[in-house]
Amino acid sequence: MTDLSVLLPFLLFGLIMTATPGPNNALVLASGAQVGIRRTLPLVLGIALGVGLQLVVIGLGLGAFFLALPGLHLLVSALGLGYLLLLAWRIARSGPIRLDAEPAAPMGLLAGAAFQWINPKAWTVSISAAAAYIPVEHHAPNVILAALLLAMLSLPGVGVWALVGSALRGWLADARRARRFNLGMAVALLVSTLPPLYQLFAA
Template structure:
């Protein structure tokens, strides 16, 4: 198996699987359409690949010297996901929403930096491919991940857009937003328990 194929498969499995960013993208695609969701998709992709690159440059030093900081970021990330879930649950049950209320570039970017799944994917990728030892390999992985991540998140936006044809009344849309918001809250609570477990068992 070539390293490029292995990197692509890793990036795809991490990027396409359900998580906070993809669920928010799905909900935004449903409520706002693909076009208005793309700034969020761009922000999430750029935010993630920048995080991946910076972690690749300082992986061992970061893990060894700043484990407490990583725990704090994990806690803040879980709180942010919880907040986004709540906002989605109480959002208006209508397809035509106020202009500008859809997720923005900055929200996508910030969410990745506060997303425990993103940190976990970055650390796992850097460790699995030993990228902290080769800057050229790190750049290759970041490039592959950028393409795969952008396409994967876009798929969720398009799927949400298509799903809006089924959710063509306020009751269905309200139920959808409630379920998506509830899913984000459950993810945040699960990640919090995992974080607390890892802290207490060190």
């Protein structure tokens, strides 16, 4: 990973994959709008931690395990889709922002980290990174380095969505706007799962 011909493309890949719309960013955007940037930070940190840990586990052997037992991967993905449907339903039913009230507890660090294991986009990112960017030579150190870099890239890539959500808090105090926003976020969360799920089930 110290070879710039590998490192620079990996950094670009990591930034694009963490910053572009997906389940993580939809959750962070909704959380930033509901509870503000400060209370969303543990979720952002948890996502970064989970992304890095997932790449370590996949890079050190779980990817090969799933190749040997594709049915298990399908089961994990199906469970993930079910949980995402539940999250989308909860987001869609959220009411307007009440700036004078204490908001409900947001997803925290551990929940953000655990969410990566049922996030189809996170699986796609980790498997793609392990297969395409991590050299075979000195494999374990390179896996750990790649995981650290991907986690670091996730902080700004995902964090900017919390800033956008937080900036919308006052605007979302209006019930009609909040209803449309929440419905849009629920749909965006579901749509963001379609490309990786299609790749998974078409494989």
